[in-house]
Amino acid sequence: MTTPARLEVKDLRKSYGSVVVLKGVDLAVEAGQVLAFLGANGAGKSTLLNCVSGAQDADTGDILVQNASLRGLNPRQVQDQGVAIIYQHFQVFEGLSVAENIFLGHEIRRGGRVDRRAQNRQARALLERLGVDDIDPRSDLGSLGVGERKVVEIARALRLKPKFLILDEPTASLSDKEAKALHEVIRQAVARDGIGVIYVTHFLDEIHKIADQVTILRDGRILWTRPVAEVSIADMTDAISPDALMTGLDKTPFQADGPEVVWMDDLTTGFVGPISVALHPGEVLGIYGLMGAGRTELLECLSGAAAQSGGTLKIDGTTRKFRSPREAQEQGVALVASDRKEQSLFASFSAVENLLVPHMGRSPMPRMLRNFNRESLAFERAARRLNIQPPNPRLQGQRFSGGNAQKIMVSRWLIDGAGVKLLLLDEPTQGVDIGARHELYEALAEVKRKGTTIIVASSDATEICLLADKVMVLGRGQQVALIDNPHDEELLIELAHRAEHGAEHGTQQDVPVGETEMGAMQ
């Protein structure tokens, strides 16, 4: 125990063909410290992480752990050197128990067989060490929520007693409550085991809660590294993407005029409902709730992807019961699903095909023969409208940064003649950097001005308050509250949490109606 262990990156450079991604990165984190690592999509964060983890080799430069180089090691060897990485996308396996996931590849054996009992016991100890006592190591991983899965991943990483832990957007798909729990877990790991953490995130409000130092990566270079106490969120926003102004959109209270276009009356689907709400053209409904509250299920029902089990849905005065997304789209209802990679992006398709796949063979695209000029024109327009970068129609979908890919996903339903009356968005800014986020918000504001009704579900209360004219809070599938002109994030968060617990010792009437802005209560 002399000097604390250090993970150091020295003048790391990496290019792909002619594209230089890392232009000499210097970085250091000490044991027992949390370094927040920020950067816009495309700044080179993933490349840097891949170089550190051994998934890729850098061109020049060095990565040192206590003066031992990690260059040229494969991921397993890097692990053995005490550097663990947890990727944004879950690397846990349903069908295996929590303990089996934690010990995967490093099973505890006794007489050649896996000693499940020992594994369960040690898994429990590991989880408890992280301050988590409500995950049963024997339960199937499939029964866990996303937040708990992240905790399992951390437990798995810590089992190997690493000196450094790299977390790539660990809270990206977590609700606020789950994020808070995760922060606690990370703090435990740092405090008890003296681990050094590199924490990659897009959520700037997390930084002051979790980090000691902040580093900003911009265009493949480190812009600056500062103690967290000396920087404000505005400093960080400015540094990450100088063009993004977080002053917000000019939001005027929504003026309802004319008849409603979307009308739900006691709508139920699966465990969700009854839901009752009516929306005008150009109105934005935000759906807020914790993970598993039923946000996605409700949107899937409205978009025809899941069956409606009861109640009434009216679009433009006509009762509808959609049996497929296609049917819904024919009536002007379209969904931008959450989890781009799994549910909306065609990774190997070109940008223009990704944009137009839903419209192939039906209006507004030609029915019989493809018209390639029209297709590239449609992409050009979309690229200009949402500032899709790079505006290259032939580039594969998977090569776009998260934010730009999401712009393409949203653009699908904004192309001229798509005729969308109700646009459904599920976690529209997940894995999207601030600059792109703002461009998406602006695009939605324009859609709204044109009279399209929007329903946006999000686990980010700030986003909901920024976008929505009306918020529905869901808790355990129940409609807990309907609030007009929301601006109080804390209230939303509180309502959502109370709804989760309220169902345990009472009914939803337990939720207080303390605010003047509260609208109709379900």
Add this chain to the structure above:
Amino acid sequence: MTDTGLTRGTTGAPLDPKAEKDWFELAVAAALPMAIALLALFFYIKAPVFMTVNNWIAISVQVSALMTISIPFALLLMAGKIDLSVGSTLALCGVVAGLSFEPLGITGAVLLTLAVGTVVGMINGVFVSSLGMSPIIVTLGTLTLIRGLAQWLAPNPIFGFPEEFLVIGYERVLGLPILTWIMLAVIGLGVGVMALLPIGPQIVALGVNKRAAFLVGLRVKAIGIGLYAATGFFVAVAALMSISRINSAPAGTLGIGVELSVLTAVLLGGIPFTGGKGSVLRVVLGVWLLGMLSNGLILMNVPTELSLMTTGLVLIVAAALDVLRARRS
């Protein structure tokens, strides 16, 4: 993907700034045409008769039925599905044709055969796409079931078909055998569908991301059933082509192992087993490579066993190349 070239959905465009368009990528893309060229050269040196117009026409006739099945099969595989029952369906269609020439006449028999093939395909499609069963399991089942059905319908080999029908198997039109023309028509159709029609990208989309395809409103079930039906239809066409050439329809041996030849050809053509990308023209090259290989080895008097081993080796080498390419990206 607006190009009609060889790389539909696989690599980006040449403009693509981030894609690694280096020599390796080019070499992999050129591997199949190069292999064909080198092989042709090799056979030419070993057996000069190989490089004659007549021999190439003979190859085209030999691969015509295989090609006719491989093209729709390729689309099916691009969509992430598979049909292992093509060989048995070929036998069933051959038997149905053979049995119905007498009662129905040639036109009637041909129409009935095409209908039977299409219906068999549709049944596969309904099990896979509507009921959501595994394509491998369903078509492995129908592979056995349909072979049994064919043998039950015709316990003894049927032979001696009407002369007017047999002309398909040997007659030439405009200098090329009818069978070659049919093959070219199927190729043209396949290329046209994938390059020009809106259904092209929709088919590939199914193989790339089925969930996303459903959510963006593609007719996932209809496309699946349609692809199986089309495969069945073209298997029936291939059955008619085959029996017109051999003038018999032995239920027990007709089309045996065709599913494996087709799969080999299509995989050689660069369509991954998991689907989601591929090019019709490359599949054409894959089929042609197989046809050339067997033709050339016969001309060189290489024993059949050795020829079989070569085919297997070629497939493994092709697959290895693909893995290497995937590793690099």
